Amino acid sequence: MPPIEFDTTLPSIRQIQNWIKQKTTVQFKLTTGDTITARIFWQDVNCICVVDSQDDHIIISRLAIAYLKVSHDSSPPT
Numbered sequence: 001m002p003p004i005e006f007d008t009t010l011p012s013i014r015q016i017q018n019w020i021k022q023k024t025t026v027q028f029k030l031t032t033g034d035t036i037t038a039r040i041f042w043q044d045v046n047c048i049c050v051v052d053s054q055d056d057h058i059i060i061s062r063l064a065i066a067y068l069k070v071s072h073d074s075s076p077p078t
Contacts, residue, residue: 016068029066036052
């Protein structure tokens with residue numbers, strides 16, 4: 001099975017890259033109903049790594065994400 005390519009031409013990938021560069025705080029609504037508010041650290045084909053307000057790194061499977069939106073407080077977590 002050939003590896004899945006990371007398509008940086010997709011608008012969703014580009015938007016997330018912009019949020020990474022701008023260190024924007026994003027709210028993740030998960031399919032479990034949980035909400036995580038954090039700054040995106042990196043992304044790959046399968047996962048997104050975020051850093052929360054306690055400086056914990058959390059890796060979230062893309063399949064677990066219902067939606068993302070910019071947090072009302074868009075400053076990076078301290």
